Amino acid sequence: MSKKWLPPEEFAATLPHATIFGAVFFTDEDNRPVQLRATYSSAHPWQWPGGIAEAGERPWETAVRECREETGIHLVGPPRLLATVFGLPGKDWPLATVGFVFDGGRLPTGQLAEIVLDPDEHDQVCALTVPEWQELMPGRDHARLEAVMGARHAGIPAYFDTWDWEA
Template identity: 70%
Template sequence: MSSTWLPPEEYAATLPKATVFGSVFFTDEDDRPVHLHAVYSPEHPWQWPGGTAEPGERPWDTAVRETAEETGLMVPGPPRLLAAVFGLPGAAWPFATSGLVFDGGRLSDRQLADITLAPDEHDEVRVLPLEDWRGLMPERDFARLAAVVEARRTGVAAYFDTWDWDV
């Protein structure tokens, strides 16, 4: 660490860079997790509605916007945080990833049936008991899902910091 102060723009250039995301976790009325099948990500095929923040956008606003775009669902507020997720950069992506997972609540059968997917992003909605997701996704995706389910159950937000790009 240097004892010399740098101008803000020079100091900022030395700091780690990160993308920010917001997503929404839903279950059905029996507390079975809801996921969307991504057409663009064979590495992470099952996802929650959400995405990367646009410039000037906060994670909650991102989660609400992306959920509406991807499913047609309007997420009621106020936001209820379930998890903070962090991953280090890697060879495939040069930025860290930092995001928040919000609780979208329980969806009725009618709400699930009314989901309208954005076909350029997702091609299926699936609702399964927690354990049934294990074989459908990478282990770290399942570990993140289990942490979010536990956060919802206990009311204590999860901190999931192993979402690194290089595993």
């Protein structure tokens, strides 16, 4: 069987397209996950500091930039990967999503109280137990939270591939 080799730009046009995000996962001193309430998304109301990578930006750089912009927290490395998150495209978003969740560690009470939210993006920061978060989040968001907490406890990064956009 013969194959026709395409120039790189033509071959690239045949491949799936995806957005890339970087996020930071924190817990408080009692090991309760810390999340921010989004002002712009009722579908995903509670989130970690993070966002979509800009052109030429690596996922860790994205996580550091977004965390600083959204909370005022300045992270330093080295990065510790907790999870890779994948989602297929759907009716509300035409691209696949590939995300990297990094461990931001435990925030002391004083630092948690000093978080400065970007009011255009978030209006509340909260630390709750994993079961308490379940009532406040869609099922797949909570499953992702459980996977990341499990990865933190196990010391082994999680691969979470069911964060698809709705078909």
